[in-house]
Amino acid sequence: MSKISFRSAAFGLLLAALPLSAQAAGERVIPPELSWSFSGPFGKFDRAQLQRGYKVFKEVCASCHGATLLRFRNLSQPGGPEFSAGQITALAATFQIKDGPNDEGEMFERPGRPADPFPSPFPNEQAARAASGGAYPVDLSVIAKARTYERGFPKFVFDIFTQYQEQGPDYLAALLTGYKDPPPEGVTLQPGQYYNTYMPGHLIAMPKPLNDGQVEYPKGADGQPQVPETEAQYARDVTAFLVWAAEPHLEARKRIGLQVMLFLLIFGGLLYYTKKKVWSRMPDGSAAH
Amino acid sequence: MSGHSSYVPKTGFERWLDARLPIIRLTHDSAVSYPVPRNLNYLWTFGGILMFMLVAQIVTGVVLVMHYTPHATMAFNSVEHIMRDVNYGWLLRYLHSNGASMFFVAVYVHIFRGLYYGSYKAPREVLWILGVVIFLLMMATAFMGYVLPWGQMSFWGATVITNLFSALPVVGETIVTFLWGGFSVDNPTLNRFFSLHYLLPFMIFGVVILHVWALHHVGQNNPTGVEVKNVQKDTVPFTPYATIKDIFGMVCFMFVFAYFVFYQPNFMGHADNYIPANPAVTPAHIVPEWYFLPFYAILRAIPDKLGGVVAMGAAIVVLAFLPWIDTSKIKSMSYRPIGRQLFWAFVVVCIGLGWLGAMPAEGGYVIASRIFTALYFGYFVALFVVGLFERPKALPNSIADSVLGSLQGGSGARVALATAAEPNAKG
Numbered sequence: 001m002s003k004i005s006f007r008s009a010a011f012g013l014l015l016a017a018l019p020l021s022a023q024a025a026g027e028r029v030i031p032p033e034l035s036w037s038f039s040g041p042f043g044k045f046d047r048a049q050l051q052r053g054y055k056v057f058k059e060v061c062a063s064c065h066g067a068t069l070l071r072f073r074n075l076s077q078p079g080g081p082e083f084s085a086g087q088i089t090a091l092a093a094t095f096q097i098k099d100g101p102n103d104e105g106e107m108f109e110r111p112g113r114p115a116d117p118f119p120s121p122f123p124n125e126q127a128a129r130a131a132s133g134g135a136y137p138v139d140l141s142v143i144a145k146a147r148t149y150e151r152g153f154p155k156f157v158f159d160i161f162t163q164y165q166e167q168g169p170d171y172l173a174a175l176l177t178g179y180k181d182p183p184p185e186g187v188t189l190q191p192g193q194y195y196n197t198y199m200p201g202h203l204i205a206m207p208k209p210l211n212d213g214q215v216e217y218p219k220g221a222d223g224q225p226q227v228p229e230t231e232a233q234y235a236r237d238v239t240a241f242l243v244w245a246a247e248p249h250l251e252a253r254k255r256i257g258l259q260v261m262l263f264l265l266i267f268g269g270l271l272y273y274t275k276k277k278v279w280s281r282m283p284d285g286s287a288a289h
Numbered sequence: 290m291s292g293h294s295s296y297v298p299k300t301g302f303e304r305w306l307d308a309r310l311p312i313i314r315l316t317h318d319s320a321v322s323y324p325v326p327r328n329l330n331y332l333w334t335f336g337g338i339l340m341f342m343l344v345a346q347i348v349t350g351v352v353l354v355m356h357y358t359p360h361a362t363m364a365f366n367s368v369e370h371i372m373r374d375v376n377y378g379w380l381l382r383y384l385h386s387n388g389a390s391m392f393f394v395a396v397y398v399h400i401f402r403g404l405y406y407g408s409y410k411a412p413r414e415v416l417w418i419l420g421v422v423i424f425l426l427m428m429a430t431a432f433m434g435y436v437l438p439w440g441q442m443s444f445w446g447a448t449v450i451t452n453l454f455s456a457l458p459v460v461g462e463t464i465v466t467f468l469w470g471g472f473s474v475d476n477p478t479l480n481r482f483f484s485l486h487y488l489l490p491f492m493i494f495g496v497v498i499l500h501v502w503a504l505h506h507v508g509q510n511n512p513t514g515v516e517v518k519n520v521q522k523d524t525v526p527f528t529p530y531a532t533i534k535d536i537f538g539m540v541c542f543m544f545v546f547a548y549f550v551f552y553q554p555n556f557m558g559h560a561d562n563y564i565p566a567n568p569a570v571t572p573a574h575i576v577p578e579w580y581f582l583p584f585y586a587i588l589r590a591i592p593d594k595l596g597g598v599v600a601m602g603a604a605i606v607v608l609a610f611l612p613w614i615d616t617s618k619i620k621s622m623s624y625r626p627i628g629r630q631l632f633w634a635f636v637v638v639c640i641g642l643g644w645l646g647a648m649p650a651e652g653g654y655v656i657a658s659r660i661f662t663a664l665y666f667g668y669f670v671a672l673f674v675v676g677l678f679e680r681p682k683a684l685p686n687s688i689a690d691s692v693l694g695s696l697q698g699g700s701g702a703r704v705a706l707a708t709a710a711e712p713n714a715k716g
Contacts (some may be wrong), residue, residue, distance in 0.1 A: 041552055069369050138564075142369065145555060146563035153644070163552050168560065200573075246563070249372075249379045256380070257551025264544045271537040278529050282327070284521075 016240035028200050030149060031174030034236065038243060039166055039256065044251050045244055048226065051082035053241025056215050056234050061140060063133060064206075069141035070245055073114040079251035080244055088114045093117055133192040135205030144168040144239070144246040168246075169239045174198040176235035179208040210234045295322045319505050324524035324662075325531045326511035327458045328692050332402040333509065334538025335395050341539055342392040343497065347490050349385040357437070359483035361476035364439035365565040383554040388558040389431050391546045393580035396424060405632055407620030408510040414612040416503040421609040423496050428581070428605075433482040435578055440562030445575045447482070453588070456595040457594040473568070513691045514620025515684055523688035574649060581641050582646030587665065589650045590658035600662065607669055614669050616676030624682045627675050635668040 037046045045246050057067070072092040075083045083091070092112035097119060100107035112119070121137075122128035148167040151159060175198045183195035188204070192202065196204040210231045217225040226280065227233050244250065281287065298304040298318040307314055356365035356375050371378035398542045400420070400569040403409055409417035432450060451468045455461045470477025508517060517523045525531070549556060557579060561572045577585050584601050591597035607614070622629040642661045686690035 069366065069373065074373070142563045146560055148560035158565055160553060160556065163554065165553060247372075247379075253379060253383075253551055253554070257547065260547050260551060261544065264547060268537065268540040268544060271533065271540055275537045277535045278533050283526060 028149060028198050029178075031170045031198050033164070033166070033172055034170055036169060036240065036243075038240070038250060040163055041254060043254055045079065045081075045240065047082050049237050049240045050244055052217055052227070053237040053239070053244075054081055055217070056210070056238040057241055059138075059215050060209055060234075061238065062118070062121060064121055064128070064137040065140045066122075066137075067118045067140045067245055069119055069139070070072075070118045071114070072112060072116055072118070074248055076114070077248070081241070085114070091210075092116060092213055094142055101172055123187065130162055133205065136190070140242055140245065142246040144172060144243040146246075147171050169243050171198060172242060173235045173239040175204075176239070180207065241266070294318050304325060304423070315335060318502075319527075321526065323505060323527040324517070325510070325527050325532075326509055326517060326523060326688050327493070327525045328511050328513065328688050329509065329531070329534075330407075330512055331534075331538055332398065333511075334535045335399040335402065336504075337535035338395045338539050338542045339392070339399060340497070341428070341542075342388060342395055343490065346385065346388050346392060347494070348386060349381050350487070350490065352381055353361075353385055354487065359437065360481055361439060361479055361566070364437060364479060367439045367491050380550070385552045386558065387546065387549045387554060389434060390580065391542070392427065393431070393551070395542065396427060397580070401636065403510075404611075405511060405619075405622045406510055407514050407615070407622065409612045410514075410615065410620050411612065412507045413503075415714045417502060417612060418502060418609050419496055419500040421605070423493055423500060424608075425605060426489055426493045426496065430486060430493065431578065431580065433486040433489070435562075436479065436482045437486060438562060439479060439566045440559075441564040441566055441570070441572050442559045442562040442575070444474060444566035444568065445572055446466070447478060449575055450577070451478070453594075453598050454600075456598045475568075510620060511688055512621060512623065513685055513688060514624070515686075515688055515691070518687045520691065538555070557583040576647055579643065579647075582644075583642035583665075586642040586646035586658045589646075590655065590662040604665060606620060607666070611669070611672075615672045616674075617655075617672070617679060617681070618676075619679075619681040619684070624684055625679055626682065627679050628672065631668060631671050631675065634664075638664045638668065692703055 001289055017231070030096055037044060037049065072088050075081050075091070076085050076088045093116050095112035095116070096109045097112045097116050097240075098107055099110050102108055122131060145168055149171055151167065175196060178197040180195045180197060183189055183202075187195055189195060189203070192205055193203050194205070194207055195202055212230050215229065217227060217229050220226050227237075247253075294314055294317070296307075296314040303313060306312070337578070353371065355372045356367065356378060359366060368382065371382050373379075375381070401418065403420070432446075436447045451465055451474065454464045454468065457464065466472070468478065469475070470481055489556075544561045559576065576582075584604055586599040587604050588597040591600045617625060617628060619625050619628075622632050638661050642658070642665060645654055645658045645661060650658075685694065
């Protein structure tokens, strides 16, 4: 990073040359507000949804995107997908992790352990760009908190009270299902460009990632999947997973929050009446006011 | 207002200590027997709330430092490490980041309280100026703290704000190089900002001690602006009267604070700051934290860079001169028919500037910013002029009079209620 930083002053002026950047400004279509199990003051993740979401992430997203802030053990901790410890040990072992150097000074590969971070699909940004037509598939660890859209006045004021804060997931779910092929008339795409309704500026370097029937979901007793194996369902499930990945202690936060709020309410009530009692008389015993 | 000490050492140890280091006497005189005007409203609890917020920020900050790494390649991930792996790290970090916002909420209420009730006027000029110094230190601390997570908004906010100093003639470029520790915002910048972010809160604490000392020397202002005339009639002892009221105010404030921490922890932040700093990619809109927005709007309103920097600086520094700008002898706006309207117009102007600061600097927004900037400074001109001819309303003779005047109305109502209830009691 420091090498790049030295040249930042010069680079700063050349940014218009990055039309495929997620930051590129442009026309925006506001994504629809979806209903999420984790929204609101009592929100909780849907374990089955997070497990399905992880499956979509692993089979689809992870072929290009890393999520290096996550560790396999996170998948079994409370408030997440809550796979069992055994499942996680087995899952981690299916990955080959580069480790070392060993006593001979050699790097070596070993099966993954629960404490390992999710492996990156590429060794570095340059390799990722080279394999992805020049675009960089960003790390998805905190993506659900790193994307948003302007709510504008007065909505952002109401949001304080309605606790709407799912701009990130609403945008991600819309983006994943927002591809248009062929693009609307008048739009010409360069090679490696795709048209997406919800991408700012509409041009995106990521090909349409999800299609109906692409990921196999766990079957119920009747042999049917519990939820439809559709693009829209995949998008929701993987988005929910990414919200958990970005905020793994969300459930604990909301649970403790309720306890704190109740405590402050009761304590504040007691203080109010104590204050009234104290202020009912002046030190000399006369009426205060 | 500080009269004779009413502290009487009760035990042998207290007498012994009092003769050597009268620290219990100091505490007793400033937190127990200290006389407080009896007519203070809840706006006066914000001083205590600010003290609480300062301590809360220092405590959470000290613990966060135990887990944070101030390095350009590691800072972002170390913050995420706090959020994920440190026990209750998410709570500490959200308390600290939202705490900064709540600190500014409280300080703005505190400042506007002072503006409305004329708390800057004699004999409280030094008290007020110390407050302006604290406000400046707070702004510097908050700005540098926002750089520490080393996200996109951290990096580009730091770039924009530090670049402002380059507008200063002669020394500008040198100052910027000093701030950066190099030729662009980079690891040395992060390191020195981290160092200063840890230092400045303790400097704030020092100035707060002076601020409270000055306050306890001249005594508190009050909603009538009439000074205490008779300590027996006009005041109540700090404990229990002010203590219980301040604690109640504090808990109400904590309720709002907790609501944001637990339910809307990222409401006052920017999504872009969850993207690691990247010198090669500029965010579409570089926006400072909400508490800087009015000043940011003033900065951008002036077409000239140096002019903008000077105007922004002047917008804060002008506050320090307020005791001499405001020519009215009357402190409280409650008794100033024109001054009061000016005050509320000023509140609207400040909120308007805050909104404009969040908007892109183009078209009508720029024109509006210029008008509102003129109005911002116009308030101070108007205070100077209006004070020369304004005819104030009649002031109460004393604080006790103002309180007991409202008591008569209240007791009258109570009498009426009592008589109305009587037939029921008989029946």
